[in-house]
Amino acid sequence: MATPAATASQGAFDRIGGHAVLRRITDRFYDLMEQDPAYAGLRAIHAPDLAPMRASLPSFLAGWSGGPRDWWDKNPGKCMVSLHAPFAIDRDIAGQWAxxxxxxxxxxxxxxxxxxxxxxxxxxxxxxxxxxx
Ligand code: HEM
Structure with a gap:
C-alpha cells in the first residue's frame, strides 16, 4: 500500500498518470485548437496535419516531467526553444496556447x-x- 511519504516522493510523470494521461491532454489540446475559434490564430501557425504533433508532444512532455526520454533519443540535439524561433509567437498567440x-x-x-x-x-x-x- 502506498504511504503518504511514498506518494509525495513519486515523480511528476507518474503522478500525472504517465503516457496515457499525457496523450489525453495532448489530444484534448489539439481538439480544442481545431474546434474552438478562440484558438484560430494559434491553429493558423501550425501545419495542416496535426497528427505528427499529437504523437510528438506527449513524448516530449513525458521526458520533461521526469519519465521516459524517447523524444530526446529520437531528436538528438533538438532544442524545444529554438524549434519555435521561426514562428510568429506574440503575447496573444502564447496566451491562446496557455x-x-x-x-x-x-x-x-x-x-x-x-x-x-x-x-x-x-x-x-x-x-x-x-x-x-
Ligand atoms: C508560446 C506558445 C506556443 C506556440 C504558439 C507553439 C507553436 C508550435 C508550432 C507552430 C510548432 C510546429 C508544429 C507544426 O509544424 O505543426 C510547435 C512544435 C512543438 N512545440 Fe510548441 N508552441 C508553443 C509552446 C510550446 C510549449 C510551452 C511546449 C512544451 C511544453 C511546446 C512543445 C512543442 C514541441 C515538443 C514541438 C515539436 C515537436 C517535434 O518536432 O517533435 N510548445 N509548437
Missing part, C-alpha cells in the same frame, strides 16, 4: 491532485515566456 493547454490539463489530469494545477501553471508560464512581442 489557455487551451490549461483547459486540456484540467479536462484530463487527476481532478483531486495539486499536480494538475502545477502542470497547467508551469506550461502556461513556459508558453508566455516564449512570446516575442
Amino acid at each position: 489557455d487551451a493547454m490549461r483547459r486540456a490539463v484540467f479536462d484530463s489530469a487527476p481532478a483531486d491532485d495539486p499536480i494538475t494545477e502545477a502542470l497547467a501553471d508551469v506550461l502556461g508560464r513556459m508558453a508566455l515566456g516564449m512570446a516575442k512581442g
Whole structure:
C-alpha cells in the first residue's frame, strides 16, 4: 500500500498518470485548437496535419516531467526553444496556447491532485515566456 511519504516522493510523470494521461491532454489540446475559434490564430501557425504533433508532444512532455526520454533519443540535439524561433509567437498567440493547454490539463489530469494545477501553471508560464512581442 502506498504511504503518504511514498506518494509525495513519486515523480511528476507518474503522478500525472504517465503516457496515457499525457496523450489525453495532448489530444484534448489539439481538439480544442481545431474546434474552438478562440484558438484560430494559434491553429493558423501550425501545419495542416496535426497528427505528427499529437504523437510528438506527449513524448516530449513525458521526458520533461521526469519519465521516459524517447523524444530526446529520437531528436538528438533538438532544442524545444529554438524549434519555435521561426514562428510568429506574440503575447496573444502564447496566451491562446496557455489557455487551451490549461483547459486540456484540467479536462484530463487527476481532478483531486495539486499536480494538475502545477502542470497547467508551469506550461502556461513556459508558453508566455516564449512570446516575442
Ligand atoms: C508560446 C506558445 C506556443 C506556440 C504558439 C507553439 C507553436 C508550435 C508550432 C507552430 C510548432 C510546429 C508544429 C507544426 O509544424 O505543426 C510547435 C512544435 C512543438 N512545440 Fe510548441 N508552441 C508553443 C509552446 C510550446 C510549449 C510551452 C511546449 C512544451 C511544453 C511546446 C512543445 C512543442 C514541441 C515538443 C514541438 C515539436 C515537436 C517535434 O518536432 O517533435 N510548445 N509548437
